[in-house]
Amino acid sequence: MQAALHDRKIQLALLLLPGVGYLVLFFGGPLVSALIGSLRLDDGSFTLQWYERIFTRATMLRGLQTSIYYGVAPVFVSLLVSIPLALLIRQNFWGRKLFNGLYKLPMAVPGIIVALMVIIMAERGGFIDRVIAPFGVSMPKLVRDEWGIGVILATVWKQIPFMTLIITSAFAGIPEDIRHAARSLGASRLNTFAFVEVPLAMPGITAAILLTFIGSMGSYAIPDIVGSPSPRPLSVLMLFEFGEGRFAQVYAMGMVLSLFAVVVLLAYYALTANIGVNRAKGDE
Amino acid sequence: MSELEISNITKDYGATRALHPVSINVERGEFVTILGPSGCGKSTLLRILMGIARPSAGEIRLAGTRIDPLPPETRDIAMVFQSYALFPHMSVGKNLSFGLRMKNVPSPERARRIEHALEICNLTGLVERMPRQLSGGQQQRVALARAIVMQPRLLLFDEPLSNLDAKLRDTLRQELVYLHRRIGTTSIYVTHDQAEAMAMSDRIVVMDGGRVVETGTPLDLYRAPTRAFTAGFLGQTNLLTADADGTRARLPWGQLVALSAQAKGIARVSVRPETIAIRQDDTGAGTVTSVSFMGANALYTVGIAGTTLKVSQAGGESLIAAGSRVSLDFNGALHLLKDRELPEAA
Amino acid sequence: MNARLFAIAALALSATTAPVFAAETNLKNLDFDLSKVTRENFYDIVVPAAKAEGTVTMYNFAGSFGDAWKELITRFEAKYGIKVEYSDVKGAQANQQLIAVQKAGEDAPVDAYFAGGGDYPLLSSAGVVGNIPLTSILPNMDHYDPAFAQSLFGKPHGGAYPLVHLNQTAIGYDSAFVKPEDLPKTFDELLAWAEKNPMRLGVTLPSKGGSGGGFIYSVALNYLTGECRTKLTDYTLTAEQAADWAMTSECLEPVWDYYRKLLSVAELTNGNADTLNLINNQQLYIGTVWEDQVMTFIRGKQLPDTFRLTLLENGQVGSGDAMFVPANAKHVAAAMLLIDMAIGKDFQAWKLENKASRSPRTDLTSNLVTPETAKYLLPSSVYPRLSAPAFWDMAKALGEALDEKVLSQ
Numbered sequence A: 001m002q003a004a005l006h007d008r009k010i011q012l013a014l015l016l017l018p019g020v021g022y023l024v025l026f027f028g029g030p031l032v033s034a035l036i037g038s039l040r041l042d043d044g045s046f047t048l049q050w051y052e053r054i055f056t057r058a059t060m061l062r063g064l065q066t067s068i069y070y071g072v073a074p075v076f077v078s079l080l081v082s083i084p085l086a087l088l089i090r091q092n093f094w095g096r097k098l099f100n101g102l103y104k105l106p107m108a109v110p111g112i113i114v115a116l117m118v119i120i121m122a123e124r125g126g127f128i129d130r131v132i133a134p135f136g137v138s139m140p141k142l143v144r145d146e147w148g149i150g151v152i153l154a155t156v157w158k159q160i161p162f163m164t165l166i167i168t169s170a171f172a173g174i175p176e177d178i179r180h181a182a183r184s185l186g187a188s189r190l191n192t193f194a195f196v197e198v199p200l201a202m203p204g205i206t207a208a209i210l211l212t213f214i215g216s217m218g219s220y221a222i223p224d225i226v227g228s229p230s231p232r233p234l235s236v237l238m239l240f241e242f243g244e245g246r247f248a249q250v251y252a253m254g255m256v257l258s259l260f261a262v263v264v265l266l267a268y269y270a271l272t273a274n275i276g277v278n279r280a281k282g283d284e
Numbered sequence B: 001m002s003e004l005e006i007s008n009i010t011k012d013y014g015a016t017r018a019l020h021p022v023s024i025n026v027e028r029g030e031f032v033t034i035l036g037p038s039g040c041g042k043s044t045l046l047r048i049l050m051g052i053a054r055p056s057a058g059e060i061r062l063a064g065t066r067i068d069p070l071p072p073e074t075r076d077i078a079m080v081f082q083s084y085a086l087f088p089h090m091s092v093g094k095n096l097s098f099g100l101r102m103k104n105v106p107s108p109e110r111a112r113r114i115e116h117a118l119e120i121c122n123l124t125g126l127v128e129r130m131p132r133q134l135s136g137g138q139q140q141r142v143a144l145a146r147a148i149v150m151q152p153r154l155l156l157f158d159e160p161l162s163n164l165d166a167k168l169r170d171t172l173r174q175e176l177v178y179l180h181r182r183i184g185t186t187s188i189y190v191t192h193d194q195a196e197a198m199a200m201s202d203r204i205v206v207m208d209g210g211r212v213v214e215t216g217t218p219l220d221l222y223r224a225p226t227r228a229f230t231a232g233f234l235g236q237t238n239l240l241t242a243d244a245d246g247t248r249a250r251l252p253w254g255q256l257v258a259l260s261a262q263a264k265g266i267a268r269v270s271v272r273p274e275t276i277a278i279r280q281d282d283t284g285a286g287t288v289t290s291v292s293f294m295g296a297n298a299l300y301t302v303g304i305a306g307t308t309l310k311v312s313q314a315g316g317e318s319l320i321a322a323g324s325r326v327s328l329d330f331n332g333a334l335h336l337l338k339d340r341e342l343p344e345a346a
Numbered sequence C: 001m002n003a004r005l006f007a008i009a010a011l012a013l014s015a016t017t018a019p020v021f022a023a024e025t026n027l028k029n030l031d032f033d034l035s036k037v038t039r040e041n042f043y044d045i046v047v048p049a050a051k052a053e054g055t056v057t058m059y060n061f062a063g064s065f066g067d068a069w070k071e072l073i074t075r076f077e078a079k080y081g082i083k084v085e086y087s088d089v090k091g092a093q094a095n096q097q098l099i100a101v102q103k104a105g106e107d108a109p110v111d112a113y114f115a116g117g118g119d120y121p122l123l124s125s126a127g128v129v130g131n132i133p134l135t136s137i138l139p140n141m142d143h144y145d146p147a148f149a150q151s152l153f154g155k156p157h158g159g160a161y162p163l164v165h166l167n168q169t170a171i172g173y174d175s176a177f178v179k180p181e182d183l184p185k186t187f188d189e190l191l192a193w194a195e196k197n198p199m200r201l202g203v204t205l206p207s208k209g210g211s212g213g214g215f216i217y218s219v220a221l222n223y224l225t226g227e228c229r230t231k232l233t234d235y236t237l238t239a240e241q242a243a244d245w246a247m248t249s250e251c252l253e254p255v256w257d258y259y260r261k262l263l264s265v266a267e268l269t270n271g272n273a274d275t276l277n278l279i280n281n282q283q284l285y286i287g288t289v290w291e292d293q294v295m296t297f298i299r300g301k302q303l304p305d306t307f308r309l310t311l312l313e314n315g316q317v318g319s320g321d322a323m324f325v326p327a328n329a330k331h332v333a334a335a336m337l338l339i340d341m342a343i344g345k346d347f348q349a350w351k352l353e354n355k356a357s358r359s360p361r362t363d364l365t366s367n368l369v370t371p372e373t374a375k376y377l378l379p380s381s382v383y384p385r386l387s388a389p390a391f392w393d394m395a396k397a398l399g400e401a402l403d404e405k406v407l408s409q
Helices: A002-038 A049-056 A058-090 A096-102 A111-122 A127-135 A149-172 A176-184 A189-218 A221-226 A234-243 A247-280 B042-050 B092-102 B107-120 B136-148 B166-183 B194-200 B218-223 B228-233 C002-017 C042-053 C063-080 C091-104 C117-125 C187-196 C210-223 C226-232 C239-248 C250-263 C272-280 C291-299 C332-342 C345-355 C392-407
Strands: B004-013 B016-026 B031-035 B057-062 B077-080 B154-158 B186-191 B203-208 B211-216 B238-250 B256-271 B276-280 B286-293 B297-304 B307-314 B325-330 C055-060 C083-088 C112-116 C163-174 C201-204 C267-269 C286-290 C307-310 C316-324 C387-389
Touching: A002 A247, A049 A058, A049 A247, A058 A096, A058 A149, A058 A189, A058 A234, A058 A247, A058 C392, A111 A127, A111 A149, A111 A221, A149 A189, A149 A221, A176 A189, A176 B042, A176 B077, A189 A247, A221 A234, A234 A247, A234 C091, B004 B042, B016 B031, B016 B042, B016 B057, B016 B203, B016 B211, B031 B042, B031 B194, B042 B077, B042 B154, B042 B186, B077 B136, B092 B107, B092 B136, B107 B136, B107 B166, B136 B166, B166 B194, B186 B194, B194 B218, B203 B218, B203 B228, B211 B218, B211 B228, B228 B238, B228 B256, B238 B307, B256 B325, B276 B307, B286 B325, B297 B325, C042 C055, C042 C063, C042 C332, C055 C063, C055 C332, C063 C083, C063 C291, C063 C332, C063 C345, C091 C112, C091 C117, C112 C117, C112 C332, C117 C316, C117 C392, C163 C210, C163 C272, C163 C291, C187 C201, C187 C210, C187 C250, C187 C286, C201 C210, C201 C250, C201 C272, C210 C226, C210 C250, C210 C272, C210 C286, C210 C316, C210 C392, C226 C250, C239 C392, C250 C392, C267 C272, C272 C286, C272 C291, C286 C291, C291 C307, C291 C345, C316 C332
Parallel strands: B031 B186, B031 B203, B077 B154, B154 B186, C055 C083, C055 C112, C201 C267, C201 C286, C316 C387
Antiparallel strands: B004 B016, B004 B057, B203 B211, B238 B256, B276 B325, B286 B297, B297 B307, C112 C316, C163 C286, C163 C307, C163 C316
């Protein structure tokens, strides 16, 4: 009996090993070592100075704000494009197949290439500027501009396909009958979209928001090349610190960024859980 | 003027014609069933009525107003779907209030109508539930309540009971009939289930291959179908050819019978199994090939002159054994069909 | 099986504790008697040892130098028949790799490393630099500038970290837009020009490009006096001490003030190339630049041929990059031979003509270059007269403090 129990425990441990082991090895391990690294001085003693620097230095604080801004702003702009695009793709139109393949292309283009494309094409005095100069117009400042418009547009360009893909499938998952039911109950196309389709596609839309937010908040190449030299987002500052060999500082910044992403993720779970709960408390 | 006038509606998908010109009139308060096998065009017709599909030609009038060019939301038609199509993110109450809000029905009126609909659909107490917390029968009742709360001019039902188990189907069918009597809304009910159609309808429209085959009350269509398709689709029947002369005809095995109408030459007739009397007769022309005892009646198959006849015998004292020679008696005139040819599988 | 493992372990242990020259040299893999090598017998001893080693691995941290090294490698392989394994690396990462390898006591992945002149304090403190008095024993270093022979930017290296390339931060301008009489000659005049021509001056962000780092240090050299200037040029300061001072000292107020005024009328750019690109796009007319990078851009038609260089009065930072042998290098002799050829007069002259790469050789002057090249170099009226020595740890500290004190306010 004892031996059997013992065996079972071993069996259980073996069964759990691939899953738990994977998490510990490839996720927990690096995270813990980064956490430890962020709390150490060169001689191995404990310190909070790397975190203190993040939360006391103006450059770092603005970096954190900028990271959030570069994470949030493109998501909103992308949503404004992706949702109509997702609806358009659902329709039948001439050249739909071709468009369907083409619109996904930016997904395959690395961030750094996008950034260099912006520099070559959209920089003042760059390619587009030279093309439109004979017409007496010139490009607005998109590179190194205060509001990071260039960064946002480049990020948007890159993330729209991914977002559209997720949102398209979120809309496609809504049964046709439900749309028709709404129409037959007096809802116009727009109302059906707003009150029935969007809420039902919400899980997909929020997932798309979350993934693109985390992606663009951590992206480095575009803000580094296209963004303003000051303020720079944490991701760019991290690379600078890495170049300076201040690994503990890099770890600490990574921990702060990761923590922020985790908070957003938890907020996402809370929010999506709430979508169900709140709706259940109907007023009629 | 009928409440609903469907005139020469056609629908083409590319080169395929899904609906040949279809015309149906429905009177105010009538409960009409469109009956047919899958692919007969009944669903297409329903989608056109609802406004989610456009007819290729023809027109539809509801209470005198032409509605076929109108979008669904302005048609004053509500629909109950086979899949229920409840809004999964809304409680029962919100599902019911959705349409009323869309039509800007004021709040007190809204509450009153919802309460009424909940009551007549036996949904009181479920108002705060989410659809996923309801059983299939409850969900279909909500779908029904959501439609009738709109007080539409026309109610459409798209096989609303086919996703339910047999027992629940019977209960809900009765509830639907009762409900229709209570609210009296003009209704079109689409189904492929002939029992459902006969139990519920004021009138049945039989469709096949994108065409209306015939229209009539359940009783007329059952007793006196003019088409073999109707006869075969509504209940059991025997389709036979006879050599007619006036109202008399001779069956293939020589038996003389009366016809329901005048005919000359080859006539096609439909004979319901329960209208045939069977008796053991050692000199009879038929042979019993199988016997099924059903309780209230017994079903025989009889081989006679190369064809097989179904015969239903009610209240017999004893059963006739398979293999026995029998003769058949036809009570009353045989029902003459208008088909030129009989379907093979009949 | 076990016995074999043990043997391997023992061998590995003895290998890490073996260096016989531990007392006078930190080199791990010496296969010849380094202590006997002099300038006179260099080739007799080193060439056979190098040929025995057979190959040499070289790292290059400077992206724009790839073609120069290709030229050197072609010459080297042809002359000695020793194969060169060449890699372009990112300086910061290669430094960290070498430091990690040194800590672990493993062989270095590189034998001759072309590294930033400013990296010496970091690399030497980690013990990465092999103690070889290159400037005293390489035959081609007999005309080597004494200013760099034993120390670099204030830090003694005993000849182990010799510069093989000098470069100069400068002010670059498009002469099509800046008339000679308007060309600023001092830092004050530069600010005045920028105020008259808003957003036509490009200043590289110090933490993103050396032309910006050199510029901020040059500004400090220009405006600081007395004790403040003494501190600014105190090469004994560690990077941390310099950072503390830059972040807290009142001395630097004039620098911050200059930048506050300058950046309200100038464009802050994301790097050396970014500045040059904007000048090429005719969006900027003047910018902070590197002399050698300008030549690369000119040759690549990425700058207009009206582009010219100058230095501001009181001096701008000049720097250089070194080629050294890591302590744990595997092919020491071949690496020394490669460095010897790199500093040879032929290659240095080729480098000046083609890359505007200045030389630490005293016998190489700009009248050796063709007139076609000369017009894109700094004119002899300002160079080397206005070249001031770099202090990169301080320049970095100033750059970070600028972010904090000016840019983020």
